[in-house]
Amino acid sequence: MNGSIVLRRTVRLKITQGLHIRACSNVIALVSRHSGQVRITYGDKTADASSMFDLVQLAAVPDSMLELEATGDDAEQVLNELEELLSKPEEPSS
Amino acid sequence: MQVRHGIAVSPGVAIGPAFVLGVEDFRIPKDSVSIDAVNVEVERLHAALEKVAQEISANEALAAKHLGKEYASIFGAHLQFVRDPKLIEQIERRIREDHESPEHASSQVLRRYAKELQHLGDQYLAERAADIFDLERSLLRHLLGEQREELSHLTTEVIVLAYNLTPSETAGLNRKFVQGFATEKGGSTSHTAILAGALEIPAIVGVGDFLTDISGGETVILDGNEGRLIIGPDEKTLEKYRLIKERFQSKSQALRKLGVGQAITTDGVSIEVCGNIEFPEEAIQCKERGADGIGLYRTEFLYLGAMGERSEEDHYQAYRKVIDTFGERPVTIRTLDVGADKIPGAMKHVYNEVSNPELGLRSIRVSLEYLELFKTQLRAILRAAVFGNARVMFPLISSIGEFRQARMVFRDVCEDLEEQKIEHNPHIPVGMMVEVPSAAIMAEEFAHEVDFFSIGTNDLIQYTLAADRSDPMVAKYYNGSDPSVLFLVRRVLFAARDAKLPVAVCGQMSSNPMFVPLLLGMGLRNLSVTPQSVPIIKQLVRNISITECEELAQKCYQLDLARDIETFLRGELKRFLPDRDLP
Known part of the structure; x- marks a missing residue:
């Protein structure tokens, strides 16, 4: 990630199905509304949160710990929104 | 050799x-891309990706409309695969740096990814690999599209x-x-x-x-x-x-000659022998074989395998082609007759597997559930009917209420067309398939409601005897000669005769020469058969008299074993259609 400040946060994944396709899809939709970059690390794998292929490959299971990293002016806000999305037990339907 | x-x-x-055709699964050109061509090739990749994305978006919109947001989001996810910046970057890099063809590069990248998914140890994700292979196929279809077109440009x-x-x-x-x-x-x-x-x-x-x-x-x-x-x-x-x-x-050629001219019995009764078709391209061959019309025009091809919903124009063109081929002769168009899982082809996976699809949401039930789909088809039929002698029939009708409901939609569509001042023919006959035992049982009552019957014996046999003929374990239970089946067919034929309604048999029973004398003996005057059987059935009709057929039917009524009826009919057929008549 380039020069700007990197914010980090660890979140427990509560989505009942884990990071399955639809959840990944929601993450991408969320991230794409922001200007900075977001990465998600699970175990030894790190994914670019704008890449479906990357995210799905994390194969993150429910109740696992995810490490989020964000850059950009609204990094704080992205992390807040992501945390909300990932720590809700049910997938939002949109 | x-x-x-x-x-x-x-x-x-x-x-x-x-x-040898540029193969679907897949004869992929590995040939390296020359440095000058790199930009063109990358552009080709982007164009193909864009087309795939459009297809998925169309499906997404369709799913949202018919099935709700929940299902649509699955397509949304697929869209994100196609638009994945990392994916595009990887494929592009292989084209630019390794000079691979876009076909080869995409296939390699997607396949490697699908394999990785399969080996993550997560059942759900392993199954998603199929989605990635699907994506590969769609992408290659667009990339290789031009090659496949060679097929239509053959010169030798x-x-x-x-x-x-x-x-x-x-x-x-x-x-x-x-x-x-x-x-x-x-x-x-x-x-x-x-x-x-x-x-x-x-x-x-x-x-x-x-x-x-x-x-x-x-x-x-x-x-x-x-x-x-x-x-x-x-x-x-x-x-x-x-x-x-x-x-x-x-x-x-000799066989084809038999198809020429009318089929009239030895005692002077004219029998109409029509053909069953599915694709508009079949119409000409069917007519050349001597068909007196189309007794069953299946329209499922308009739904199967299509990536998106077919437009009214697609339907219209398909119907016009057949109606124009047959001119004043009747063309009976059956509305959609598939399970909900096939609507449209690409949306299969949004339905859960139903344990008993033959008794589930299929056929007219799908049409009544997805009214827009149904109305699109009816509009096209009504518009095409201006140009010939079209009839419309609803499949799998199981109750009078259901028929009324379908007919009401038909009237609504007529009114819409009327209001929009679009040329159409509101006077076409509206009939039904009799293929559910309940409909055969109620045939007399239905006769007051419909303009014609067409008996679909395949489903009628399956539902009457509770046997799926495609299941080898129970295939022996599926038997058209069973007295219960013949009883129901007879019931419908008699109800039609009493109400002076046109009635046809369009199932495989009428294509089987063995059953033809029996059906004629029970009063049938209109057969609709596979196009290949038209000539032979016509020849058979010319060899028999209605009197003989009626006597034969009387004898059948007295037999109570399917096996005996079949043996009897086979024996009689040898008499009516001796080998010397067969080319």
């Missing part, structure tokens, strides 16, 4: 040079060899140049196989891997009678097959 075996699906012999006679042919590709084959085809994939009941038979193109399917052993232009013999593909035949074999080919051609 090499001999390969496959499943014979359409008889005849063809000899000629091989035309060839034998087409392919990994697989879709029904629409088969329907589009130019019969002037395509002498026959063989595919690695496919089974005897696939649409492609059925279509090849209808179009009279000798064909074998399910040959297994052979494309790698053959190069374009090599001489091959395709034996659609025995299911043989002979690659690089020697002179002796060629000679043998030239003879077989000639004999086969003179035989089918």
